Amino acid sequence: MxxxxxxxxxxxxxxxxxxxxxxxxxxxxxxxxxxxxxxxxxxxxxxxxxxxxxxxxxxxxxxxxxxxxxxxxxxxxxxxxxxxxxxxxxxxxxxxxxxxxxxxxxxxxxxxxxxxxxxxxxxxxxxxxxxxxxxxxxxxxxxxxxxxxxxxxxxxxxxxxxxxxxxxxxxxxxxxxxxxxxxxxxxxxxxxxxxxxxxxIEPSFIQGDKVAESPYKVIDGMNIKVILYNHVITKENGWDIVINGRVILHRDKSEKTLWSKKLIKSHYSYIRFVGEVLNE
Missing domain, CATH: 3.30.565.10 (Histidine kinase-like ATPase, C-terminal domain)
Known part of the structure; x- marks a missing residue:
């Protein structure tokens, strides 16, 4: 055939x-x-x-x-x-x-x-x-x-x-x-x-009270720095992840950044909290 x-x-x-x-x-x-x-x-x-x-x-x-x-x-x-x-x-x-x-x-x-x-x-x-x-x-x-x-x-x-x-x-x-x-x-x-x-275009940085800032530390081969802000002007809270100078995640509250209600302590407000992780 x-x-x-x-x-x-x-x-x-x-x-x-x-x-x-x-x-x-x-x-x-x-x-x-x-x-x-x-x-x-x-x-x-x-x-x-x-x-x-x-x-x-x-x-x-x-x-x-x-x-x-x-x-x-x-x-x-x-x-x-x-x-x-x-x-x-x-x-x-x-x-x-x-x-x-x-x-x-x-x-x-x-x-x-x-x-x-x-x-x-x-x-x-x-x-x-x-x-x-x-x-x-x-x-x-x-x-x-x-x-x-x-x-x-x-x-x-x-x-x-x-x-x-x-x-x-x-x-x-x-x-x-x-x-x-x-x-x-x-x-x-x-x-x-x-x-x-x-x-x-002008840069837009996090506007709020800087409450903590770590020095750069090598973790799993990555150079990491963490900055914590409170009383930020915008209503959005969460984590900003910055890799090589680019914001990859903005105000993230997902499992990617381990944001969980289980970790939130009572009597503390996270409504105007923003964390910034810099990976250089």
């Missing part, structure tokens, strides 16, 4: 939806900001960041993020930095979370990397990308522009309807700025600049 071949390959839509469905819009933006910060840290060897910035501009028609954090090297561009599902660890920043983030927003994606040693441009048309199971990206080498910063620019047009609505919503913009201010407070304190629609 002759066997028949059936095309059981997943559709383009399924692949793209699977990549992006579980990520919040804010988290996708944070992925892109993290890429820029990591690239700047790689250049400076985790020293001063005051010469570096990332700028976000968006409205209901487009989203653009640009930085002066060195761009993507030729080795990483051609080596798979933009490959879907790449298992490579791009310690120099650009490439980590990049695909998932920009695919979340829209259908026409233009990526431009400006470097003195290698400058390039890529255009992704999501409606055509993956046709006939062709997932290759085509890179065009361009002239280095010495009149602008060395860095990466990602421009996204033909936004999805949900994204377009969010990017034109005042409440979304306000909450995004507040979250960036809180999440990246230690990076902003180090001088790294984050600009949203031409507004420079």
């Amino acid at each position: 002759k066997n028949s071949k059936i095309d059981a390959a997943p559709t383009r839509e399924f692949i793209i939806n699977t990549i992006t469905k579980d990520i919040r819009i804010q988290a996708a933006i944070f992925d892109l900001i993290d890429n820029s910060i990591k690239a700047a840290e790689f250049i400076t060897h985790y020293n001063k960041l005051d010469k570096f910035f990332v700028s976000l501009e968006f409205d209901n028609s487009q989203f653009q993020i640009s930085d002066n954090c060195g761009g993507i090297s030729r080795k990483k561009v051609l080596g798979g930095a933009l490959k879907i599902g790449s298992s490579l660890d791009y310690k120099s920043g650009h490439g980590i979370g990049l695909k998932r983030a920009f695919l979340k927003f829209g259908k026409i994606i233009t990526i431009t990397s400006n470097r003195s040693d290698y400058s390039c441009k890529m255009i992704i048309d999501v409606d055509k990308w993956g046709m006939k199971n062709d997932w290759d990206l085509y890179v065009t080498k361009v002239e280095y522009n010495e009149n602008i910063f060395q860095g990466l620019t990602i421009n996204i047009r033909n936004l999805y309807n949900e994204i377009s609505r969010k990017f034109s919503d005042f409440k979304f913009k306000k909450e995004l700025i507040e979250e960036i201010s809180m999440k990246y407070r230690y990076k902003l304190q180090c001088g790294f600049k984050i600009i949203v629609n031409k507004k420079y």
